[in-house]
Amino acid sequence: MTKNPLFRTFILLVLAYLFYTYGIGFLSKPIPSSLVTQYMVITLGVVFLYAASSDDMWNEFKRPIYETLIALTPLHKTVRSVALVVLPLFAGYKTYQMVSPKTEAPPPFRTVHPANPDSIQFNGKTIDMITQRNPLRADHEKYAEHLAVGKKVYYEKCFFCHGDTWEGDGHFARGYVPRPAKFTGDETLAILSESYVFWRIAKGGPGLPREATPWNSAMPAWEGRLTENEIWSVIMYLYDAIGKEPRSQTSAAEGGH
Ligand code: HEC
Structure with missing residues (x-):
């Protein structure tokens, strides 16, 4: 045999x-x-x-x-x-x-703007999401300088995805699902507080809470690659560029997202 x-x-x-x-x-x-x-x-x-x-x-x-x-x-x-x-x-x-059909629960739908945590740790420093404002806004003398830094950051790090004109249509944008956020219009920056935007830039897709999954965000986490000031600068630059005001901090604290 x-x-x-x-x-x-x-x-x-x-x-x-x-x-x-x-x-x-x-x-x-x-x-x-x-x-x-x-x-x-x-x-x-x-x-x-x-x-x-x-x-x-x-x-x-x-x-x-x-x-x-x-x-x-x-x-x-x-x-x-x-x-x-x-x-x-x-x-x-x-x-x-x-x-045979599977009986697993369907994946929960992603809320477009998931609730932010109450506070985040950024490079070991606690940033309170409710009380924290953009510290650079108070610095009236250097306002233009901060905008310039923010602009530089944006065109060095962000525009590949978010686009030259902040429309979420950068060169790489079509490669991603979900698409990079479009900053113009009334659905993103205009209805967000600056601390919320800070959280999203610092922690990116990896920092999204559970309810935001499954959702393969390509948004990088910039903590460790940008300083705190650079992030506040790019936020200021973005609001300036699209000509909108951030959502006021108090209403963010009342309603949350
Ligand atoms: C590799 C592509 C990519 C790069 C580079 C990138 N982003 Fe994003 N970004 C995304 C994607 C995709 C989303 C949408 C998914 C999400 O919200 O996580 C997003 C979302 C965001 C949001 C959330 C907007 C909202 O309405 O919730 C902010 C703010 C943001 N990006 C800012 C930035 C900034 C500032 C930079 C540069 C420092 C940057 N992004 C670089 C891909 C990118």
């Missing part, structure tokens, strides 16, 4: 399967199951080619299958009966599993 090509093929396939699922993961990183399926199909093809390479081997290869389906010994009959019941049942079960 151990000399039979069919039996050997079977052993080889089992070994190959074990190697793809456990061996590769052990040697480097595990591979996804779809890849395991692909590798198995390729291995199967190669093994069949080999088995069919000579008439003798091919006949030996087919013999057990042929006997199981045709021969009239009691053993073959039993094997045949069991196989003819079990295989269709197995195929039916797999198909059922694939097409």
Whole structure:
């Protein structure tokens, strides 16, 4: 029996399967199951080619299958009966599993502006979302300087996604779902407080709360890449550029989002 090509093929396939699922993961990183399926199909093809390479081997290869389906010994009959019941049942079960509707709860809809946390930690400093204002606004003397810094930040870091004209249509914008926010109009900056915008820029997509998922925001977290002042500057620049006022802090505190 151990000399039979069919039996050997079977052993080889089992070994190959074990190697793809456990061996590769052990040697480097595990591979996804779809890849395991692909590798198995390729291995199967190669093994069949080999088995069919000579008439003798091919006949030996087919013999057990042929006997199981045709021969009239009691053993073959039993094997045949069991196989003819079990295989269709197995195929039916797999198909059922694939097409039966899943009863998982649907993903919650994302609120467009998820509620902000009460406070955030920015570089180890606590920023209160309700009382914190844009500190640069009080700095009347250097107002123009802060705007210039903000503009520089915007065209160095943000416009690829949010666009030259703040419309959310930068060069990369079409590559993302959801699209980068459009800052003009009355749906984004105009109805947000500056501390809210600070939170979104500092923490980006990774900092969105649970209710905002599943939602693959590409908005980067800028904490660690921009300083606190740079973020307040770019916020000031944006409101100046679109000609809107931020939502007042008190109403943000009353209503939240
Ligand atoms: C890689 C593309 C990308 C870059 C670069 C990027 N953003 Fe975003 N941004 C997004 C996407 C996508 C969204 C929408 C999803 C979300 O709200 O997280 C977004 C959302 C935002 C929001 C939220 C607006 C709202 O209405 O809630 C603000 C504010 C923002 N970005 C500011 C910035 C600033 C400032 C910069 C530069 C420092 C920047 N973004 C750079 C992709 C980007």
